[in-house]
Amino acid sequence: MTAFAWGSDSDIGAVRANNQDRCFTDGEMFAVADGMGGHNGGEIAAGLAVEALARREGVTTLDALVGLVHAANDTIIERGRSDPSLRGMGTTLCVLADVAASAATDPATGDDRVLGVANVGDSRLYVLDGEQLTQLTEDHSLVEALVRDGCISREEAARHPQRNIVTRALGIDDKVLVDAWELRVVSGDRYLLCSDGLFNELSSARIVQLLRTVDEPGAAATALVTAARDAGGHDNITAVVVDVFGDGSDPRDHRPGEAGEVVDDRVLVVRRAIPEIDDTHETRSSEATPDPGPPGPSPGVAGATEPATAPAARFTRRRLGLIVAAVLVVVVLVLTVASAYARSPYYVGGAGAEVVVFQGRPDGTLWIRPNVEEPVNLGLAELSPDDLELVRRGVRFDGLEQARAFGVELALRSRTG
Ligand code: MN
Helix, strand or coil: CCEEEEEEEEEECCCCCCCCCCEEECEEEEEEEECCCCCCCHHHHHHHHHHHCCCCCCCCCCCHHHHHHHHHHHHHHHHHCCCCCCCCEEEEEEEEEEEEEECCHHHHHCCEEEEEEEEECEEEEEECCCCCCEEEECCCEEHHHEEEECCCHHHHHHHCCCCCCCCCEECCCCCCCCCCEEEEECCCEEEEECCCHHHHHCCHHHHHHHHCCCCCHHHHHHHHHHHHHHHHHHEEEEEEEEEEEEEEHHHHHHHCCCCCCCHHHHHHEEEECCCHHHHHHHHHHHHHCCCCCCCCCCHHCCCCCCCCCCCCHHHHHHHCCCHHHHHHHHHHHHHHHHHHHHHCCEEEECCCCEEEEECCCCHHHHHCCCEEEEEEEEHHHHHHHHHHHHHCCEEECCCHHHHHHHHHHHHHHHHCC
């Protein structure tokens, strides 16, 4: 078993009426859940997610970890169905756990224990190796799609009015898509799991500085949370800091001086869930020809799950060797099969002069016509220029509830100015 030292902290922040973040730590598994939904729904959804982790029986592999996330999703959906006041509640979930290496991990490396990671939503996992902080997970959020699409910068994303909108969450759909990784156990690595209330307030440089200067994990988590609250605290803030001992030696003996190329060697297996494999190709071709084209829904935002330009994907592609390349071939095959089962996603776009929720893909080039699922009761003329641009491109969601919620938010914004 891998040995860890860990600590966590969570704070309501300076603005919100309640704390809908939850975290979980038990020495083998570490998690952050960021709940959303009114009538205490967010707290309940996040609480159910971490309770599902606590109740687990023998999660020993990455597959089992992903299965556990699916089980948490089922529990939250069931609860939402049994209580109408909780309808639409959801939560992110980002989990790090000590698991056995899978067959996909190269036996030649001799790694029999690995760190399993599963992620849904926009909470994040980072690793600090020496001086280098690397984000391992990919955010499932609207702003991440906009950044990836070149519409806004990383800095704008942290202040964007829609930065809280996630495109994937637990509690929304029976078939939740879970991204997963196996990471090499390296003594001296320091992991950070956190909710968006942390990384939207603090620069990467500030996060690195605090992680490097505060030795004790719990104190480091508190220092991060306190700094984020002092920086504005616009959202609930949660941080879990996990130091890896690996062979049982003190990680601080290993920490400095191993920065650089070593970090990429952490990623042994990547399983990124993608709802529609076709979108990958569309977005790639649209990147090759950056002409925005005629008005109307474009495939740009539709590539919300496009992995090619995501930080984590760049990070894995840059220097991963043939072993992982072979794994990726398998991943693509698996995803191709999975895509056949993938439910059609939803998007909010324009039809005539109206804002409408569509089922299908905002695809202006193929004969696959999206169905109008329901009108939002909002005219395009009522939108601000920024929102109009979003809607014309088509804002995609994995679930109908999220698309509806976005429509409601658009309407509220247009009516409150
Ligand atoms: Mn949050």
